[in-house]
Amino acid sequence: MSAGYFRLVNHSSNSVVLNTMICKGLDVSLHASSVSRDGVMTMKSVQNILIEGGSALTFKPGSYHAMIVGLDEFVRTDKVQCSLVINDTQSLPVVFELK
Numbered sequence: 001m002s003a004g005y006f007r008l009v010n011h012s013s014n015s016v017v018l019n020t021m022i023c024k025g026l027d028v029s030l031h032a033s034s035v036s037r038d039g040v041m042t043m044k045s046v047q048n049i050l051i052e053g054g055s056a057l058t059f060k061p062g063s064y065h066a067m068i069v070g071l072d073e074f075v076r077t078d079k080v081q082c083s084l085v086i087n088d089t090q091s092l093p094v095v096f097e098l099k
């Protein structure tokens with residue numbers, strides 16, 4: 001299992017909804033991590049994340065991340081092509097570098 005991080009900037013003045021992420025041949029879900037009051041890190045699956053116009057959403061450790069299962073087959077490549085599904089209809093390509 002691997003985690004993917006990126007930053008998504010909404011340059012328009014309209015809010016957009018990030019529905020999900022798709023990567024060919026991989027099982028991907030969008031997750032949000034949080035730390036409970038007793039210091040335990042938990043995460044849950046999230047969908048349909050709202051990004052207000054002119055704002056950004058940062059996927060980073062301890063926060064939003066893409067949970068990616070099945071990357072073992074990709075060890076010989078250094079990049080993974082995915083797409084973000086936005087507003088139910090739009091597809092935005094993203095490329096992850098494997099580290």
Ligand SMILES: [Cu+2]
Pocket residue numbers: 031032043065066067
């Ligand atoms: Cu996760």
